[in-house]
Amino acid sequence: MALRNDFLWGGAIAANQVEGAWNIDVKGMSVADVASYKPALDVKDYAGHNTVTTKMIEEAKNDESTEFYPKRRGIDFYHHYKEDIALFAEMGFKALRISIAWTRIFPDGEEEQPNSLGVNFYKNVFEELKKYDIEPIVTLSHYEMPLHLSDKYNGWVDRKLVDLFVKYAEVCFKEFGPYVKYWLTFNEVDSVRRHPFTTAGVVEDKCKGYSFEKAIYQALHHQYVAAAIATKKCHEIIPGSQMGCMLTKLTTYPNTCNPEDVLLALESNLDNHSHADIQVLGEYPPLYKTYLKNKGILIEKEETDDLILKENKADYLALSYYMSRTESADPTKEQAAGNTVMGVKNPYLPSTDWGWQIDPVGLKISLMELYDRYRVPLMIVENGMGAKDELTSDNKVHDSYRIDYLREHIREMQAAVDLGVDLIGYTSWAPIDLISVSTSQMSKRYGYIYVDQDDLGNGSLDRIRKDSFYWYKKVIASNGAELE
Numbered sequence: 001m002a003l004r005n006d007f008l009w010g011g012a013i014a015a016n017q018v019e020g021a022w023n024i025d026v027k028g029m030s031v032a033d034v035a036s037y038k039p040a041l042d043v044k045d046y047a048g049h050n051t052v053t054t055k056m057i058e059e060a061k062n063d064e065s066t067e068f069y070p071k072r073r074g075i076d077f078y079h080h081y082k083e084d085i086a087l088f089a090e091m092g093f094k095a096l097r098i099s100i101a102w103t104r105i106f107p108d109g110e111e112e113q114p115n116s117l118g119v120n121f122y123k124n125v126f127e128e129l130k131k132y133d134i135e136p137i138v139t140l141s142h143y144e145m146p147l148h149l150s151d152k153y154n155g156w157v158d159r160k161l162v163d164l165f166v167k168y169a170e171v172c173f174k175e176f177g178p179y180v181k182y183w184l185t186f187n188e189v190d191s192v193r194r195h196p197f198t199t200a201g202v203v204e205d206k207c208k209g210y211s212f213e214k215a216i217y218q219a220l221h222h223q224y225v226a227a228a229i230a231t232k233k234c235h236e237i238i239p240g241s242q243m244g245c246m247l248t249k250l251t252t253y254p255n256t257c258n259p260e261d262v263l264l265a266l267e268s269n270l271d272n273h274s275h276a277d278i279q280v281l282g283e284y285p286p287l288y289k290t291y292l293k294n295k296g297i298l299i300e301k302e303e304t305d306d307l308i309l310k311e312n313k314a315d316y317l318a319l320s321y322y323m324s325r326t327e328s329a330d331p332t333k334e335q336a337a338g339n340t341v342m343g344v345k346n347p348y349l350p351s352t353d354w355g356w357q358i359d360p361v362g363l364k365i366s367l368m369e370l371y372d373r374y375r376v377p378l379m380i381v382e383n384g385m386g387a388k389d390e391l392t393s394d395n396k397v398h399d400s401y402r403i404d405y406l407r408e409h410i411r412e413m414q415a416a417v418d419l420g421v422d423l424i425g426y427t428s429w430a431p432i433d434l435i436s437v438s439t440s441q442m443s444k445r446y447g448y449i450y451v452d453q454d455d456l457g458n459g460s461l462d463r464i465r466k467d468s469f470y471w472y473k474k475v476i477a478s479n480g481a482e483l484e
């Protein structure tokens with residue numbers, strides 16, 4: 001079985017990691033603008049490094065530099081978007097996943113009227129994509145909410161955020177509806193649990209009268225409700241639109257057939273799926289409800305919340321997939337890193353330079369699992385390999401390791417489609433080098449296009465085609481048939 005003829009091949013980027021221009025054209029500060037450079041991030045301790053305090057935020061606000069806050073400069077897509085989109089078009093992209101920076105539309109999140117300069121910027125980007133027939137896939141919130149809403153309300157803990165987000169979403173639907181059919185609400189909504197500040201603006205030392213843990217689950221609930229209301233508005237405002245939800249697919253294996261290992265893996269997978277259950281199936285799963293109850297966490301809900309979730313399910317399920325993880329009941333087992341998660345080292349899998357375990361078959365397993373469970377179209381909206389690239393003296397990047405990674409994942413993706421999985425697209429992360437979410441490094445490169453910039457922001461910002469650029473071009477032209 002071949003991939004569908006209208007298969008959405010392309011790439012995915014996020015505003016906070018590419019745009020730069022953090023303080024111009026009336027843009028407000030976002031949570032990403034205070035994310036510091038962490039070159040020595042210990043991949044064995046992601047959790048510790050995700051702690052964000054009010055003091056750290058205040059320090060960042062008083063520091064104008066972009067050197068230690070690299071997401072402020074990104075790769076200056078704000079001024080290079082025409083050049084970058086032309087390169088994506090040269091590769092034959094059918095789709096580009098981008099996100100809208102909420103702070104360009106509502107700088108503080110609470111203004112009465114949207115910022116026309118921000119609206120115009122995205123209209124220009126969409127016009128440019130249209131020129132090349134590239135379908136935009138747009139995420140409304142990708143780790144870039146207004147910092148003001150974190151400061152004032154402790155982010156999504158406050159119900160007020162639901163209304164503010166819906167207002168922002170409505171502006172996007174009205175302004176960009178003529179260009180955009182495919183939407184996503186929250187990037188990796190499950191990540192509120194792993195990095196609550198980045199995803200939901202929640203700061204531990206601001207939790208007064210409630211626990212940090214309660215704050216996290218409350219924030220998640222508000223995001224689910226906001227996503228459901230946004231889905232309804234999207235359908236009303238843009239006929240024929242498709243609203244997806246997005247999950248970090250963290251497929252977990254048992255380390256052995258010891259039932260204790262199997263149970264741990266099951267719990268981890270159920271936990272991961274619970275976020276999609278709420279958004280695609282429209283309700284909190286029973287086991288998840290009991291889990292929260294046993295933890296003593298009572299989520300504050302409005303009377304109509306359950307109905308809102310039930311009536312406004314996601315049209316499709318988008319996922320990011322980078323690695324798999326393994327669980328063991330034996331605490332002495334060696335650990336391995338992953339996408340802001342840890343797990344037991346899997347002896348069958350190699351790892352990237354950042355210690356993420358490479359598992360193409362895991363992608364096939366993930367797609368089978370998700371399609372069997374949800375029966376809605378799936379879209380892979382992130383998959384890729386962060387690596388240290390070397391630019392040769394004649395301006396080439398021979399990134400055969402990246403080609404190998406992507407080839408094997410695409411192969412397994414096709415194998416899942418052969419088995420009957422309904423897959424509508426694949427946008428790899430990321431088609432162009434950008435600033436890493438977890439470490440804010442530039443040197444963790446994902447692109448088919450090399451960007452001449454180092455970790456401290458030195459460089460010409462020139463765009464250079466890597467070997468993988470030519471390879472991906474052939475993959476798209478052959479609709480996935482030519483992978484070698």
Ligand code: BGP
Pocket residue numbers: 014187188248320339382386429435436437438439444
């Ligand atoms: C995903 C995020 C992306 C992206 C990617 C790679 O979870 O949605 O924004 O950055 O991870 O992570 P990193 O940048 O830390 O390598």
